[in-house]
Amino acid sequence: MARARTSKVAANKAITTNAVDGLAAESPWPISSVGVAEMPWLRAPWDRFLLMHRQDRLPHGLLVTGASGLGSLTLAREMAAYLLCADPVTTPGAERACGQCAACRLRLAGTHPDIQLLVRDNASKDISVEDIRTLIERFSLTRYGPLRVALIEQAERMNRSAANGLLKLLEEPPAGSLFLMTSERADLLPSTIRSRIQRLTMTVPRRAVIVDWLTQRYGLSTEEAELLWFIGDDRLMDGSPPSWDWQSPTTAWVRLMTERDQVLPVVKQWQTIDRDVLARWLMRIWVEVMRVHSGLPTEAPAPLQPLIQKLAGARSKSHWLKVHRVLLEFLQSARHPLNEELALDRLALDLIDPDLPARLV
Ligand SMILES: [Zn+2]
Known part of the structure; x- marks a missing residue:
């Protein structure tokens, strides 16, 4: 497994320079990524996030929870992008990162120093205490703007010692830091962590809404879209083509x-x-x-x-x-x-x- 990890890191280094080694399988900001605006069921948690931000009530730990396949990672990515952007679009209903400022360009290139990613990788599913340590070390390096964001996909992958490491960070968070997490199974997170973070829950849209969306997005027949809905793979929402043979x-x-x-x-x-x-x-x-x-x-x-x-x-x-x-x-x-x-x-x-x-x- 160690060997598989190493080669994966080497292969992806060019596009995941700000991802913690071994845990990012692909570019963390895919250009083809579907946005919150295109997924109507993400609107409610997105609006709650914007409200917290406007009222200056953002916590140090924020957890996006909801069933797989709804785009939790997309939502978390857009939050990070919005917070790091120097000139975000704030028109009501169209809020998003500008995608053009220096901060956005760094983020899209995978070289923004203020964001650390622990995203899912096919080769190594767990999050170890070393991964959390690396996160802390990188957080103490030079910063670009006033805020640093750590994005942890499927936070339930943390083993016990990793969770303890994160807990210490949540107990005494470094100034200007936000820990953004996604989880399908928030109940698997230690209660000590759950009590120190706020949740944004994604509600499950009706089957017809998702099937409609998949049909339009990928030009599929209703039958194909129903199958993809049934699979419920998050990656589809992140712009990956639906190629899996069911x-x-x-x-x-x-x-x-x-x-x-x-x-x-x-x-x-x-x-x-x-x-x-x-x-x-x-x-x-x-x-x-x-x-x-x-x-x-x-x-x-x-x-x-x-x-x-x-x-x-x-x-x-x-x-x-x-x-x-x-x-x-x-x-x-x-x-x-x-x-x-x-x-x-x-x-x-x-x-x-x-x-x-x-x-x-
Ligand atoms: Zn920007």
Whole structure:
């Protein structure tokens, strides 16, 4: 893992110069990024942020919470950009960073000294105490303007010692500093941290609003947009093209449960997918399988329904209940990858027989 990290850092150094080493997988300010103005469901938390700023009530710690896929990182990025901009647009309803001042140009180039990013990276999901230390060190270096912003994506990735490090910063925040965090699972953050930050909660828009938005934004059919809504991948909101194949991993899962000796082909298929996306996907599918077993209508888009029915029919309800623990463990391990191939082998075997780990111990 250490090697993977190093090469990733080297490959991305040119575009992520102000990101803490090893934790930024892509340019933190993608040029194609979709803005708050284009995502109507972000308007309410954005307005609350603007109000706090106008009234000079911004706290030292601010947490954007809400389901994955709603654009929490976009919102946090725009807040940072707005605060660092020397000449932001303040017209009511159109507030944003100007994108042209010296500060904005530095930020867009990834070289603004007053912003530190701990954004998600496929190679290393956790945030260690070293990452937090690096953050503190860089905060004490020369500053450009009156405010310094640290942006921590998925703050629940912090391990215990990292959280303690951040807590110290929140208890005695350096002058003119703001810690902006996003989290889908704020309940996983230590209560000591939660009590020292303010929350901006994103409300979940109706399914039709998101599907409409995806259709217009990417020129998709309603059916494709429904599938993307179902995946709920945050990166779509950040301007990444919707290229992920949803059907193959699901079909692979059906094969795993219905045919013999399918472990290797399935593992090979699943290896082609980002583990975090795969883990979320399998969990979403699991929810639908349980709905079928509980006699509830499934919420999955139509093309997925036959596959979900097949999965549900392949095993009993008690089997699927046990699979929940397997998937939870996989979701957690997706954030602390050790040996990818081994972990996927193990996942496939555990999905076939969730009692296997207990028997082997
Ligand atoms: Zn500006």
